[in-house]
Each structure stands twice: as C-alpha cells, then as structure tokens.
Amino acid sequence: MQAAARPVTGVDDIAVLALDGVVTFDLGVPLLVFGALPDRYRLTLCAPEPGAVPTIDGFSLGVDRGLDELVRAGTVVVPGYDVDRPVPPAALRALLRAHAAGTRLVAICSGVFALAEAGLLDGLTVTTHWRAADLLTRRHPAVTVDPDVLYVDNGQVLTSAGASAGLDLCLHVVRRDHGAAVANTAARFAVAAPHRAGGQSQYIKHSMPQTSGQSLARTREWALRHLGDDLSVRRLAEHAALSERTFARRFVEEAGVSPAQWLLVARIDLAKHLLESGHSGIDEIARRVGLGTAANFRARFRKATGTSPTAYRQVFRQR
Template sequence: MTSAHRVVVLAIDGVYPFELGIPSRVFGAAGGRYEVLTCSVDGRPVRTNSDFSIAVEHGPEALRTADTVVIPPFVTNPLPREVPQAVVQALASVAPGTRLVSICSGAFVLAAAGLLKGRPATTHWVVADLFRASFPQVALDPDVLFVDDGDVLTSAGAASGLDVCLHIIRKDHGSAVANQVARMCVVPPWREGGQAQYIQHPVPEATGSGTATARQWALENLHEPMTLTDLAEHSHMSLRTFARRFTEEVGMSPGRWLIQQRVDRARHLLETTDLPVDEIAGQVGFAGGTSLREHLHAAIGVSPLAYRRTFRGALTPTH
C-alpha cells in the first residue's frame, strides 16, 4: 500500500481559523489518502485573527516532507508586499516540485515570495485591486473561485478553500472520491459560477419573481435546444429584463451559464459512462461532438478523450 500524500498547512500569525481548518477537514475525509500536518514558521503557538491562539505540533521542518503545502489567509495591515524573513526561510525548505496552494489572501505570500511571477492566480475580490497593484507581474483573475496552474493553485476567499481542496482530490483520485468527500463535508462537489456572484452590487428592486424557475427548467431540459426567449418566457419577463436579472442573480450571462451547465453535465457523463462523445453531446444539448470538443477545450483546456482518460483512469475499475 502506498503512503498517504502529505499535506502541510503553514499557519502564520493572524491566521483565520476557518480557513486554517479546511485542509484537515476536507483531505481528512478522503479515506486515509492524505495525511495533514499543521506547522508554524518557528514551531510556536500561532495567534489567530480571533480571540484565541493555536498550539501547532510542528515547526518549519515539516515543510521539507510535504507533497502539498497550503497557505491559509492571515490578518496583517497592510497585506504583505514583502514576505517576513521567517516565512521566506520556511518556504525555502519546501522541495522543488512540491504542490503549492493558497487560500484567499494567502496568495500575497506566494506572490511576495516570487512564486507567482508570470503565472495566473486569484485571491479574494476585496483585495484584488491591491494585489494587482502590488504584483503586476502576476496574471490575476479575480472572477474565479480558484486557479489551477499545475503545481501552484490559488483560491478566492474563505469557502473557496473548500472548492480548491475538493478540486485537488478530484485531480488526484477522480470524481467518485471527491463527491464522497463533499457529501461527508455536506458541501457541493462543484460550485457553478465564480466570484462575480459574491461581489457586492446594489440590491435590485424586487419584482416579485426571479430567474430560478427558468434555471431549473433549463437544467431539466439541457438536451433540448433552447433560446434566451425560451428562458425569459419561463420567468414571465421580457428579454431585456430577464438578461439583466439573470446576471444580477447568477453573476454571468444566461448564454454563458447555459454553456457551463452543458459542459458540466458532459464532464459528469464522461466520468461516469462509456457513452460515445457524439451521444454525450446530444444528451447535453450541443450540436455534435465537434461542438462539445470546442466548448470543453475552452472551459478546461483538454479534449473529451483526455478528460475521460484522466478521471476514469483515476478510479478503480468495476467489473
């Protein structure tokens, strides 16, 4: 039996307790596939941003043994453009090729250490402008829940730490394991949309109805052709009003949302069935296999065959 993948969480003074606990809670629910350790830069207790401190069991030497390092957010004013020397020394002990993960403003640590230079990344939308001004060499995308750039993953605020940890499990062990972990943690295995749906906007005036009914109808009929007019009719709105309300409620346009749902449904079928690509395309409402290939590649950068090989191959074959 292979040894468990070691995840080491680096707790920095001022750490947010919720995000600090996410890796242990999520990876710990994966049936022994991961071992999670928590360390500080000096092995001493760590202040949290709340009214208590946390005693950790490990010092920076744990980072040398990590397969994955996670950096949760912490309170500091201002957020760091330069990494404290103790953190620099701790991160220097991480072996080359170790997977690095940040949650929320933990991305500031990776960027200040020069580990995000020339890479795509994200962070909490509230500090996105500050991040962009501080690290212009990083390709910041503030609209997504997380960014996977291979050996470096960054995530947005708070609960997006759950999203990125589940995504890592999905990559490592396939959707069946990730879905089971999500059920154990009572969270969705995959959240639609990005940070745009959580950014503060003026509250729209109530009209007595929303677009949820149209979205539910669309999800039940993805295999059918549908237009913006069809969706608007199911919400009893004009096209213009529907498009505006939909974007306010969901954080993206109806057309983009519909494509995303079709791609997500196609991914599920690629993972869980042996159906041909053309048949899957028909079941999710794409015009054909070519259209599915184009949309899947645009969404996640791989072909249906490569996607199926990755996620079906990660699962234990059934007979």
C-alpha cells in the same frame, strides 16, 4: 499555462501552514474539503514553531507540528493571515524548499502574500481578496494580480480570492486530482456548489457580484434536469413566467453570468460525470448534455478543460 490534469494515486499528504494572525475561516476550508475525503488526502496542521498560534480572530490555536511537514507533503496550503505580521524567514525558506521539491502550493486569500514574499510568484498571474489586491501589487510589482477571478491555477502554484473562493479553489484541486465525481462528493459534504458559474479553465471569472436572489432557483433546477433539451432563453423565460428581457437581466443578477454561460458550465460538468462513470460514446454524451454534434461537443469541452473528452476519460475513468 495550467498544468494538465493528472490523477493522484494513493493518499496525498497535505500540510496546512498556520501563520501568525491566521484567518480561521480560511484555515477551516481545506480541513473541511480535504477532510471529507480521508481515503484520498491526509491532513497535517503545522506552524513555523509548534505551540500556540494566534489567529486574526483573537484566540490561539494549539499546533504541534513544525515546518518539516512542508517538505514531506505533496501539497501545502497557506490560508490567509494578517499580512501586517512578518512571515518568519524559516517559513519562507521552507516554502522555497517545498517548491523546489515539486510540492504543490495552494494559497487561500491573503496567503498569497507569503508565497510572494518567498519570491515564488514573480512573473505569474495570481489573485487574492479584492481589498488586498492593490496592496499585493504595491509590495510585489513583479507579480500580476487579477482581482476579478475566483482563483488562478498556474499548475504548481494556485491562488484564490477571499472567503468562499477558497472553497472553490479546494474543490478545484480535488476535481483536478480525482475528477468531478469525487469533487462533487466533497462539495455535498460541505453543502456547497460543486462548481460556481464561470467555467473550469485557468481563470474562473464572474461577470457581476453575486447576489442572494433566489427567484429563479426553480428554473435553474429544472434546467439542470433537462440539459439535453434545447434550452433557449425564451424557453427558460417561459418556465419562469417572465419576459425574455426580464429573465435575462434577473438571471445575471442572481447567477453572475448569462444563461448561456451558466448552461455551458452545467453541461460540461455533466459531460465529465458521464465520461468518468460510464461507457457512452461521444455522440451519445453530446446529445445527453445538449451540445449537439460530437464535433461541437469536442470543441466546447476542449475549450473549457484544455483536453479532449477521450483524453479526459482515460485519465479520470473510475477504477
């Protein structure tokens, strides 16, 4: 089960481990997201051996910190790397020591292979890039691989799918540490969606491959400004000047989920912001986000987050 969200106090030290053949895009994601919040996170780039680290893209990085950083950090991020290159035994031992010390381990894309090789994923469900899922299963049969999710949060160990899913995971980490408002700040800096459709539960699924279609973008923007209203498919379709059937089909093609699922995510995200930043009562928030009664709001919120609105407010209220 996913660990209960808790705020991180002070500045969290994050060590980003660059293994041989590191994927530069994956490496840049945590630097971008956590680097946007210097008052919350302190970043250190390290390698199994300080010096030149070859990337999968044909050039080398100069890294001056070694494996000692893994044990000192509160969070270790392992970006994707060329999984045909062996992970140095010293790096595997350092990951084991960090895990034993309670350090949070975050693997982006193929970075999950290093955690699996260290024996840290046996019995867990994880994810990785869909093209590497079968290989991960063959190499590590004790690990359950779900290729149909953006990321998986197992509490101390978190893994993401490929490419932009690493961005989703890093924003999820910020959201888990400091709440939706701070995560939205990092998302704006990265010019990324604060939360892609699919919900913020342990598994973040997407029903269909996302497309680049933007024909319904104006309707989605309008819906976000009217979340407290009754936003039926009929009303959304009328705004888009489409039939209900055509609208529903095109919405799934563009957003990856149904209108109802997309709206629920948006409403829960707005509810989090209201819980964090204001003093409105539960009944008022339920009305403003379009979830009707307080009882319905509490049930939907708990299902999406694993906690109650009141408990969430106590944990994440802005200081």
